[in-house]
Amino acid sequence: MLTNQDYICSIRKCYLFDGIKDEQLADAIKLLNGRIKNVVKDDYVVQLGGTIQYAGLLLKGKIESSFQNENFDQITMHTFTGGYLFGEGLVINHAKNSPVQVRAVEDSVVLFIDLEMIYAAADKSPIRNILARNLIKSLAKKNLILNQKVRILSQKSLRDRIFIYLRTLPKDKDGYVKIPFTQTALAEYLGVNRSALSRELGRMQNEGLLIVNKGKMKLH
């Protein structure tokens, strides 16, 4: 079933199978009723407004989650590559009417898994325990990431968004923080216009609030 080494690599990128040895992987996936499916480019993995029974783990390719705004424009939320787990929240809550759609932007391979198997069954295999722990950690992690994003997006001024973002990054001994984004990507993450971000960073430097230095920044 899982002969492709690349697929195993992808699986290892997500938390869910942490602590499960390669030789147990097949058992774990079987326990989750795992099924591998090829998805051709532009096919929908999750339909807008649809129901979703299984979480997906992207083994290969590239998929994109998006939703529609008022004008029925597609707004891309995120593009994912191998190892990304999606749909957990919807599946676990038995959500109908998915508010997002997931579409393959190139030919992809997805492993569909039934997360409810983790806690639905009566037997208590050690694998089940590990999976439960990993799922909990994975969900909690997404929670933190989303919380941080909400905190940033709740700010009205661009400057406050920058401040909050910078404050959460760890400082090195000189008080600098390393920005793991290009400025373009940072603007997208902060939910602001790219040139406005550039302008504001310039202002902040003029005011002596900030030093920008090759992908590093320092406050005050």
Place this chain on the structure above:
Amino acid sequence: MLTNQDYICSIRKCYLFDGIKDEQLADAIKLLNGRIKNVVKDDYVVQLGGTIQYAGLLLKGKIESSFQNENFDQITMHTFTGGYLFGEGLVINHAKNSPVQVRAVEDSVVLFIDLEMIYAAADKSPIRNILARNLIKSLAKKNLILNQKVRILSQKSLRDRIFIYLRTLPKDKDGYVKIPFTQTALAEYLGVNRSALSRELGRMQNEGLLIVNKGKMKLH
């Protein structure tokens, strides 16, 4: 330990102890190393930048989560009453430097619990399984709520925020959706100015896009 009926009421409001009978509640709480603590008004339950070892379940009183922006103003995120579970994400991720602080706004009682007990121990009691399932569901639910909020806050125009918000609410047979907020609270949820919201709702009605009717709205 848990003689107060009000406390049990609060506990029942959160998912975590679903499916656990009242007579097993004490066992479940013991399993989680539960400890009840009184918190006086204005005391911090979680310090900004601090570490948090236990999740908290509010049994009585009122607490508020907030964070600080650039000017070290406190920005309130949410105010909670009995039954609210907080800090799970931070605890499970062993997060240091909490980005939020939690403060009692009136004299309160909090049950601190060690969520890691759910999956850390070797024994596999049925209670542990139930707790694991409930924690997973609870985290997944928060995930959906946060996702929805991110989707709304990512919109630049107030109108799009309104559209997205309204689209997720269930319609009644006449196509109306019931708004579970006052307009003031809705503005806060959407992250916009209250009077701007009022203005925009007026505009949309003028344009024939929306009908507002006593806490109900209808699109198109």
Place this chain on the structure above:
DNA sequence: ATAAATTTGTTGCTGTGGCAACAGCTTTTT
């Protein structure tokens, strides 16, 4: 080394929506 592609800085224009202030309504309290 040159070309191509991507990223960043800059600037003018413009509109949205934040803010403050007030008035008219509800709802709650006593």
Place this chain on the structure above:
DNA sequence: AAAAAGCTGTTGCCACAGCAACAAATTTAT
């Protein structure tokens, strides 16, 4: 029933940030 508190509609003002367009700089590809 009166008073207090809270919610909603309205309006003027104006700053912030979105957008477009271009140039400069940097990175990646060939």
